[in-house]
Amino acid sequence: MQIYLPIAELSVNIFLFLGMGAGVGFLSGLFGVGGGFLMTPLLIFAGIPPAVAVATEANQIVASSVSGALAHWRRGNVDIKMGVVLLIGGFIGSTLGVWVFGLLRGLGQIDLVIRLSYVVFLGIIGALMLVESLRAISRQRKPGGKRRKLHQHNWLHGLPFKMRFRRSKLYISALLPLGIGVVVGILAAIMGVGGGFIMVPAMIYLLGMPTAMVVGTSLFQIIFVTANVTFLQAWQNQTVDIFLALLLLTGGVIGAQFGTRAGAKLPGEQLRSMLALIVLGVCARLAYELLARPDDTFSIGTMLGHG
Amino acid sequence: MRLRSIGTVLYPLGRLGPRLLLAFMLLAFMLLGFARQTLAQAVVADLSDHLIAVTTGFDGAELLLFGAIEGDAADVIVVVRGPPEEIVVRRKDRIGGIWINNQKLVFGSVPAFYRLASTQPLETIASDRILARHGIGVEHIRMINPTAENGEVSIFREALIRNKARLGLYPTANEKVTLLGNRLFRSDIFFPSNVPTGTYDVTVYLFRDGKVISAQTTPLAVSKIGMGARVFAFAHRHSILYGIAAIAMALFAGWFAGAVAKRS
Numbered sequence: 284m285q286i287y288l289p290i291a292e293l294s295v296n297i298f299l300f301l302g303m304g305a306g307v308g309f310l311s312g313l314f315g316v317g318g319g320f321l322m323t324p325l326l327i328f329a330g331i332p333p334a335v336a337v338a339t340e341a342n343q344i345v346a347s348s349v350s351g352a353l354a355h356w357r358r359g360n361v362d363i364k365m366g367v368v369l370l371i372g373g374f375i376g377s378t379l380g381v382w383v384f385g386l387l388r389g390l391g392q393i394d395l396v397i398r399l400s401y402v403v404f405l406g407i408i409g410a411l412m413l414v415e416s417l418r419a420i421s422r423q424r425k426p427g428g429k430r431r432k433l434h435q436h437n438w439l440h441g442l443p444f445k446m447r448f449r450r451s452k453l454y455i456s457a458l459l460p461l462g463i464g465v466v467v468g469i470l471a472a473i474m475g476v477g478g479g480f481i482m483v484p485a486m487i488y489l490l491g492m493p494t495a496m497v498v499g500t501s502l503f504q505i506i507f508v509t510a511n512v513t514f515l516q517a518w519q520n521q522t523v524d525i526f527l528a529l530l531l532l533t534g535g536v537i538g539a540q541f542g543t544r545a546g547a548k549l550p551g552e553q554l555r556s557m558l559a560l561i562v563l564g565v566c567a568r569l570a571y572e573l574l575a576r577p578d579d580t581f582s583i584g585t586m587l588g589h590g
Numbered sequence: 591m592r593l594r595s596i597g598t599v600l601y602p603l604g605r606l607g608p609r610l611l612l613a614f615m616l617l618a619f620m621l622l623g624f625a626r627q628t629l630a631q632a633v634v635a636d637l638s639d640h641l642i643a644v645t646t647g648f649d650g651a652e653l654l655l656f657g658a659i660e661g662d663a664a665d666v667i668v669v670v671r672g673p674p675e676e677i678v679v680r681r682k683d684r685i686g687g688i689w690i691n692n693q694k695l696v697f698g699s700v701p702a703f704y705r706l707a708s709t710q711p712l713e714t715i716a717s718d719r720i721l722a723r724h725g726i727g728v729e730h731i732r733m734i735n736p737t738a739e740n741g742e743v744s745i746f747r748e749a750l751i752r753n754k755a756r757l758g759l760y761p762t763a764n765e766k767v768t769l770l771g772n773r774l775f776r777s778d779i780f781f782p783s784n785v786p787t788g789t790y791d792v793t794v795y796l797f798r799d800g801k802v803i804s805a806q807t808t809p810l811a812v813s814k815i816g817m818g819a820r821v822f823a824f825a826h827r828h829s830i831l832y833g834i835a836a837i838a839m840a841l842f843a844g845w846f847a848g849a850v851a852k853r854s
Contacts, residue, residue, distance in 0.1 A: 285647060285648075285649040285783070286646060286647065287644060287645065287646050287647065287648045287649075287783065287818050288818075289646075289814065289817075289818035289819070289821040289822040289825070290821070290822065290825055292784065293783065293784050294648055294649050294650075294783035294784070342836050342837070342840050343840065345837055345840035345841060345844065346839075346840035346841070346843040346844035346847070347844060347847075348844065349840070349841055349843075349844025349845055349848065350844045350845065350847045350848030350851065351848075353844075353845065353848045354848060354852075391678065391680050391691045391694060392690075392691060394691075395688075395690055395691065399688075506841075510837045510840075510841075513833060513836050513837050513840070514830075514833035514834065514836075514837060515833070516833075517825065517829055517830075517832050517833030517836055518829045518830050518832075518833050519829075521825050521826055521829055521832075523825070523832070523833065523836050525821060525825075525832075525835070525836055525839065526646075526818070526821065528836065528839070528840065529839070529843075532840070532843050536843070536847040536850075539847075540851060573688045573689060574687060574688060574689075575689075576684075576689070577682055577689055579749070579752065579753065579756075580681055580682045580683070580689070581679055581680065581681050581682075581746070581749030581750075581752070581753060582679075582680050582682070582691070582753060583677050583678065583679050583680075583749070583750055583753040583754065584677070584678050584680070585675055585676065585677060585678070
């Protein structure tokens with residue numbers, strides 16, 4: 284069954300996109316990740332113009348992070364104060380990101396920048412995750428391994444504008460979460476991701492936040508940043524396709540339910556190494572497209588339409 | 591529906607000075623009268639529909655073009671031209687190991703869509719010169735070329751046509767016009783699901799002895815209709831409201847999914 288997507292301006296198979304939503308939803312339920320970093324490349328592979336894929340995926344992430352954030356909220360796992368500081372940074376970053384996005388689109392380089400960002404970030408995160416989980420697996424086999432310190436003190440703790448975050452039991456410079464927020468906001472706008480995969484490690488390793496607080500707080504921030512991206516993309520670039528977002532949402536909600544159940548039955552570290560392999564796979568595919576000679580070195584676009 | 595005489599087809603008015611123009615108009619008037627008598631209604635054609643509605647369930651459309659010719663045996667060429675648009679053609683070059691869009695040229699008034707059907711292969715119907723004059727054939731599609739080195743322009747132009755063909759918007763092969771008893775003709779015209787919206791021209795050319803003896807243009811509208819059209823218009827006209835609506839929808843969907851998941 285076909286449906287015509289009014290903004291992407293093409294006709295797609297409903298079940299293919301519901302299935303993609305369900306597949307990525309399953310993985311995100313299984314691994315507890317947002318899934319934006321998998322969905323946006325998938326949409327691009329499926330022929331959706333990258334500009335529409337990025338903006339629409341931001342819209343979908345609003346929905347998926349709301350249900351996640353609500354669940355964490357009920358358990359008291361959201362540090363509002365930290366979330367708000369991250370959020371201010373996120374607003375600055377995402378506004379900047381959407382502006383840069385429009386600029387690059389005019390220059391005809393947006394596809395390249397989206398793909399490059401994915402290759403770089405997926406490559407780094409995938410490799411780190413793989414190494415980490417392999418190490419953890421070998422540590423499990425040899426009991427009695429050294430425990431790491433919660434966090435080390437370094438120059439980051441000498442920055443001004445110190446703020447007390449009671450929930451997270453931290454006394455750190457507000458510039459740190461603000462900076463993380465800005466970087467994640469830019470990524471959210473350009474890559475169409477929530478940025479959880481960058482923010483969560485940054486909050487654990489750079490800020491030293493307790494792990495229990497990290498996911499809820501990052502989801503809280505992601506709702507507002509992706510909402511800002513959705514709004515700005517819709518306003519300035521008209522690239523948010525509500526029909527496409529609805530298809531992905533519906534599939535995603537169903538998939539996530541199954542994923543969460545399946546995740547409860549599987550061991551954590553094996554799961555993480557599996558996710559790492561998926562991430563590296565997507566990264567390799569995108570890298571190949573950048574490096575290999577394209578079938579046609581020429582491409583066309585309308586002056587104002589999709590790049 | 592308009593009947594074009596040989597005179598107006600062969601001599602475009604724009605290039606002539608005012609005095610010549612007057613003389614020409616007198617001549618054209620006479621010719622027109624003459625043409626009416628001998629060539630009137632040399633070809634009549636119509637489409638099975640003058641509107642292609644791009645609805646939410648749109649998956650391409652097929653129209654039937656049909657008509658009749660008057661007089662001796664002749665050849666028919668049908669050309670469908672989409673609305674004009676500005677197209678950027680970009681060339682990727684390998685820079686630092688990766689393929690990056692480098693050079694670009696902008697072509698103006700490029701028909702968004704082009705389709706061709708004929709009773710015989712084009713080259714047997716008329717000379718290249720005649721076909722070029724009427725913009726018949728993929729290589730003769732009219733557009734405003736950018737200013738660049740001559741060789742460059744033709745490479746980019748070929749790339750434009752190749753890319754349009756890959757999208758299914760330009761023909762890869764000639765389609766058939768079927769003649770019945772040298773009087774009636776028909777041709778099926780297929781429009782893919784990614785057909786651009788706008789006003790199209792469907793022109794039927796009647797050729798005899800390698801010359802155009804008559805031509806008729808019929809308009810065709812391709813427009814988005816229904817839910818999808820309203821969404822598109824809303825997204826472009828009230829983009830701020832659209833953005834807010836998109837967020838509201840996502841917030842509701844997220845809350846709803848969470849509530850359902852909690853209960854089960």
